[in-house]
Amino acid sequence: MSRDVCRNAWQAEAERDGRLGPAERASFARHAPSCADCTAELASLAALDDAMGALPSGERTALEHRRARQALLRAADAEIAGRAPVRRAPWLYATAAAAVLVLAVGAALRLSHPVHTEAVAVATAQFEVADVAAAQWSRETTGATTRLALRAGTAGFHVEHLEGAARFLVSLPDGEIEVRGTRFVVAVDGGHTRSVEVTEGTVALTLPGYAGLLRAGERWPAVAPAQASPTPSAPSAPPSSAAIDPPAATDRHVASPAPAPSPPSAPSVSTAATAPATSAAGTRFGEAMSAYSAADYGRADALFEAFVRDYPRDGRAEDATFLRADARARRGDAAGAASIAKQYLRAFPHGLRRTEARRLAGD
Amino acid sequence: MMAAQRMNPPAPATDAALLARVRDGDLGALGELYDRHAESVRRVLARLGLRPGDADDLTQATFLDVVRAAASYDGRDSARPWLVGMAVMRARRHRRSITRWAAHLVSVGREPSPPAAATPEAALDRQQQAQRAQRALDALAPKKREVFVLVVLEGLSGEEVATTLGVPVATVWTRLHYARRELRDALSRGER
CATH class of the missing domain: 2.60.120 (Jelly Rolls)
Structure with missing residues (x-):
C-alpha cells in the first residue's frame, strides 16, 4: 500500500520559481523542514539545477566575438545606409536561390555528413x-x-x-x-x-x-x-x-x-x-582600450593617437582613430572630436564607423 | 580640469538609450549592445539545440533584427528578454525551415566543445555530467525546452518568458513543471 505524498510538495517548485506570495512562502518555510516529502522535493530540484548547470556555456573567445561583431556592424551599416556592399542584379538573386536549392538537395543525398541546409551555399575557406x-x-x-x-x-x-x-x-x-x-x-x-x-x-x-x-x-x-x-x-x-x-x-x-x-x-x-606571446601592438591597443573603458578619455585619446602613429597599418588603427574622436566628444571637446572624425573619414572613407564619424564631424 | 571630468564619468547607457541610438543609425550603440548581450543570446540558441555554427548565424540575424525593430522597442531598461525573445523566434523559424527542407536528414553528433583546462579526472567527470545533462535537454520537446532554458538556465522571470513566447504565465509554469519532471526522469535513468 503506497503512502500519499504531502499535498504541499508542489509548493517546493513554486517557491523555487518565486510564485508563492509572502504568506504562502512563510508557511512553506515553516512546514518544509519537518516534512520528508517537501525536503526531498527541494533537494531533488536543487540536484536538477546542479546537474543542468554542467551544461557547457560554449562562449566564444574574445577574437571570435570581435570578428562576429565586425561582421554584424558591416551588415548593419549596409542596411542602415541603404546600400548593400555589392549591388547585384535581380537575376543574380534567382541564381543564388537556385544554387541554394541545388546544394541543399545535394547535401541531402550525402547522408553520411551532418547537414544544416541554411548555410550550405555560403563561401568556405580556400x-x-x-x-x-x-x-x-x-x-x-x-x-x-x-x-x-x-x-x-x-x-x-x-x-x-x-x-x-x-x-x-x-x-x-x-x-x-x-x-x-x-x-x-x-x-x-x-x-x-x-x-x-x-x-x-x-x-x-x-x-x-x-x-x-x-x-x-x-x-x-x-x-x-x-x-x-x-x-x-x-x-x-x-x-x-x-x-x-x-x-x-x-x-x-x-x-x-x-x-x-x-x-x-x-x-x-x-x-x-x-618574442612575447602577445604583440607589442596588442598590448598598446589594450592599454588604450582600458583607459577608454575606465572613462579616462584624456589618456585614451593620447594612447590611441600614439597607437595610430606607431602602427598605422594595424587593423585596429581604424577603431583607434574613431575612438579618439569619440573620446574627445566625451570630454566635451566638440571641435577636437570633429577634427579627428574628419581625419577618420579621410583615412577610412568606407569605414565601419563612418555614419557616426559624420555625425561627430558635424556633416 | 581633467580631474573634475574624471570624477564624473558618464554613467553607462541603458539598453533603452542604446536602442534609441540604434534607431537613429548609430552603429557604435549596436556594437555596445552586442558586447553586452551577444554571448547570452548565443548561449540561449545553443541550449535550444542549435549547432554552434547555426547559433552564430542566428545570433547575427537576431542583432540585425534589432536594427529593424529598434523603433518598436518598449523602453525597458534591460533589452535582454526582448533580444532573447527575438532569438527564440529565430530558432523556431530555423527549426521549421530545417524540418521542411531536410526532414529526413538526421544531424549526427555535435561539434566538440572547446577543450577545458581542468585536470584530466575533473575534466572527464565534468564532461560526463555535461553529456548527461545535454542528452536529457535534447530529449525535451521544443516548447518545454524553451521554458526550461529561459527560466532555469537563463534566469528570466515567468512573466518575461510569457511575454516572450506569447503564452499565459500559467502555461509557462505548466511547461516548466513537466520539463523538470522529464529531466529528472532522464537523469535518473542515465545514472542507473
Whole structure:
C-alpha cells in the first residue's frame, strides 16, 4: 500500500520559481523542514539545477566575438545606409536561390555528413595544407566552417583571407586554432601540440593553460622546440600529395600539391624564440582600450593617437582613430572630436564607423 | 580640469538609450549592445539545440533584427528578454525551415566543445555530467525546452518568458513543471 505524498510538495517548485506570495512562502518555510516529502522535493530540484548547470556555456573567445561583431556592424551599416556592399542584379538573386536549392538537395543525398541546409551555399575557406613531416589530418566542412583535425606530425597551412562568415579552424589533440588569413606551421606529437609558428597574419590559439593571439614572426611555445621537444623542425620536405585529402565536390579549397608554407627559417625562429606571446601592438591597443573603458578619455585619446602613429597599418588603427574622436566628444571637446572624425573619414572613407564619424564631424 | 571630468564619468547607457541610438543609425550603440548581450543570446540558441555554427548565424540575424525593430522597442531598461525573445523566434523559424527542407536528414553528433583546462579526472567527470545533462535537454520537446532554458538556465522571470513566447504565465509554469519532471526522469535513468 503506497503512502500519499504531502499535498504541499508542489509548493517546493513554486517557491523555487518565486510564485508563492509572502504568506504562502512563510508557511512553506515553516512546514518544509519537518516534512520528508517537501525536503526531498527541494533537494531533488536543487540536484536538477546542479546537474543542468554542467551544461557547457560554449562562449566564444574574445577574437571570435570581435570578428562576429565586425561582421554584424558591416551588415548593419549596409542596411542602415541603404546600400548593400555589392549591388547585384535581380537575376543574380534567382541564381543564388537556385544554387541554394541545388546544394541543399545535394547535401541531402550525402547522408553520411551532418547537414544544416541554411548555410550550405555560403563561401568556405580556400586553403592549402602541406605535409611537412608525417602529418595526419582529416577535414570536415559544415556550412561556412572548415575544420581540419591535425592528429600527428607537422603540417604547414596557408589560408586565403576569409570572406563573409567563412571560418577556418584547426583542431588539435589538446586545443584549437582559428585564423582569418595566414600562413603557419603546427607540430603535433604524442597527442600534444608541440609548436605553432606563424609566418604571415594572425592565429588565435587555444590550448590548456594558454589562449591568445600569435602574429607573424611569433611562435608558441616561446622557447624553441629544438631544445624542448623532439618535434621535427628540419627544413620542409616537398609536400606529399598522397597525404592530402581529396577535395569534396562542393569545396572550394585548393588541396592539390602546393608549395609548402615557409618553414620556420633560421632568422624567424631566432626572433620568435624570444618574442612575447602577445604583440607589442596588442598590448598598446589594450592599454588604450582600458583607459577608454575606465572613462579616462584624456589618456585614451593620447594612447590611441600614439597607437595610430606607431602602427598605422594595424587593423585596429581604424577603431583607434574613431575612438579618439569619440573620446574627445566625451570630454566635451566638440571641435577636437570633429577634427579627428574628419581625419577618420579621410583615412577610412568606407569605414565601419563612418555614419557616426559624420555625425561627430558635424556633416 | 581633467580631474573634475574624471570624477564624473558618464554613467553607462541603458539598453533603452542604446536602442534609441540604434534607431537613429548609430552603429557604435549596436556594437555596445552586442558586447553586452551577444554571448547570452548565443548561449540561449545553443541550449535550444542549435549547432554552434547555426547559433552564430542566428545570433547575427537576431542583432540585425534589432536594427529593424529598434523603433518598436518598449523602453525597458534591460533589452535582454526582448533580444532573447527575438532569438527564440529565430530558432523556431530555423527549426521549421530545417524540418521542411531536410526532414529526413538526421544531424549526427555535435561539434566538440572547446577543450577545458581542468585536470584530466575533473575534466572527464565534468564532461560526463555535461553529456548527461545535454542528452536529457535534447530529449525535451521544443516548447518545454524553451521554458526550461529561459527560466532555469537563463534566469528570466515567468512573466518575461510569457511575454516572450506569447503564452499565459500559467502555461509557462505548466511547461516548466513537466520539463523538470522529464529531466529528472532522464537523469535518473542515465545514472542507473
